Amino acid sequence: MPISFAKPPAAMAANLAAVLPRLAASANLEARAPAITRGAARMALGDAMRMATTLAEVRDADAIATPVYMLGLDDLAAGRIIPGAKLKLWAQIVPTEAGAVSAEARASDSRFAQMSNGISVGRFRNALTRMAAAPPADDGEVAQLRIPALHITCLWLKGGKAGDRFEVVDAPAGVLPIGQIYSAAELAAALKTHAASRMANREADG
Known part of the structure; x- marks a missing residue:
């Protein structure tokens, strides 16, 4: 099974497109975080965005959509990585000349939750771009695993034949x-x- 991408909720793109143009038009935000305003402007395309459905499409697609799972300390301490991970968000990641940007919607209702141009966003997309250039032996469905209490983000390949795999894209030094x-x-x-x-x-x- 090749590396695959989950299909985001049908309402997500339209909901983001209805909210994000206001961010794209903000002069104050443009001065502080130009990547976010440029990413917001691109996401205003809504359903017209070209979403990557395979690794080969990652480099040239308008966006990548991934589910975002959260893992709490109690489950982590008990070793319940996969059973404890809860789907909380969907992320739509777009590249801009000022860096990659992630617009995120709640998994419960597809409503806008937050937008970020943090370093983990770029690293996540770069990891997929690297995989596209040299496809790994691993397979599975692309997702994110976040452990908020430890400030950790991983690229999660879910359900691969050899088992789930987690690549660290953001973590504190020494962790x-x-x-x-x-x-x-x-x-x-x-x-x-x-x-x-x-x-x-x-x-x-x-």
Whole structure:
């Protein structure tokens, strides 16, 4: 099975296109974050955007859409990486000359949630572009896994024949190396101590 892309909710593109032109027209935002205003302007195309459906289309597509799963500390500490991951958002990522931008909608109702041009957005798209140039042996469906409490984002290849794979695209220094690829069991083992420490701090803070 080749690497594939999940189909986003039907209402997502239209909902983003209805909201984002206001951001694209903001002079203040343009001065502070030009990538966001340029990305917002492109997403105003809505259903007319060319979405990547295969790795080969990533480089030239208008956007990439991926589901975003969140993992809490309790599940992480218990080693429940895949069972504990909850679908919370859908991300629509577009490249701009000022960097990649992600517009995100709630998975529950496809309404606009947030927009970001953080470093993890560019790294996520770059990882897919790299895969397109040299397709890996791995397969699976493209998704994101975020562990907010540890500030970690991974590119998740879901349901591959050899098991789920997680490539780290954003993590604090000293926690996980950027670009490292883990199985679910390996990721749980690598983060067990960090999760336990953060949970202990949380309990101490009351």
